[in-house]
Amino acid sequence: MRLTLIGHMTVLVELDGLALLTDPWFGPRTWLERRLAPRILPPAFSPEEITTLDALLVSHHHIDHLDEPALTLARRLGCAVIGSQGVARQARRAGVRETVPLRAGETTPLGPLTIHAVPAEHPLASDAVGFVVAGSQSVYFSGDTRWTPALRAALSPFPLDVALVQAACAHYPFFGNDGMSLPEAAALARALRPRWTVPLHLHCAGKWLDRRAGIRIEMENADRVQAALSAWADSLRAEGLGVQILEPGRPAEYVKRET
Ligand SMILES: [Zn+2]
Secondary structure, X not given: OEEEEEEOOEEEEEEOOEEEEEOOOOOOOOHXXXXXXXXXXXXXXXXXXXXXXXXEEEOOOOOOOOOHHHHHHHHHHOOEEEEOHHHHHHHXXXXXXXXXXXXXXXXXXXXXXXXXXXXXXXXXXXXXXXXXXXXXXXXXXXXXXXXXXXXXXXXXXXXXXXXXEEOOEOXXXXXXXXXXXXXXXXXXXXXXXXXXXXXXXXXXXXXXXXXXXXXXXXXXXXXXXXXXXXXXXXXXXXXXXXXXXXXXXXXXXOXXXXX
């Protein structure tokens, strides 16, 4: 399995001869998109540089997880869009021919792989899901979600090689965090013990890495964010857990587990 972070939560997953792209976000392009999702680092690749894909795997329809250039890419390459109900609707409207809407608990085959939709609790997208991509290796992709007992129960049966997890989230006055930040991502890693935990969702300004510690992603605080991530990774490694921080544009290879 090879994973290449393009940016934020957009990861090229190459497994068993197939190529999938998670939560593809190449923007922002418009003033409104820039306001909603101020990006701190441009994507490592433009959609034009991507030449083959079997599917887009999209957790929910928010702008930092699916945008127009991504749907244009799906149309150009004739690849399927697998995702939440809202994602499938948006893709159909954009002229994507093959769309596969999934609810938590449902699965769909993709060549030699099976895509399992798992629960996600993301207050501003009630149809959000996460995915486990299962083949010769298995990878969990969280999308945006709180760490919940339902999610833990859904993921427990899978021996996870890699967990791609949200590690920074928004916070709202009435319902609090809308997903996982570093403390919850650590709780997930401790509970599920994937071979590798990979923190994501780190390229949009305004998201909290750790609200209690007062660390938030901003336009110009890359060093502080990096230090917080390193300290987090070190503390998990000290507990015997595998953590990897992906560098945008640099592929990481994961060898198969010895049986
Ligand atoms: Zn998001």
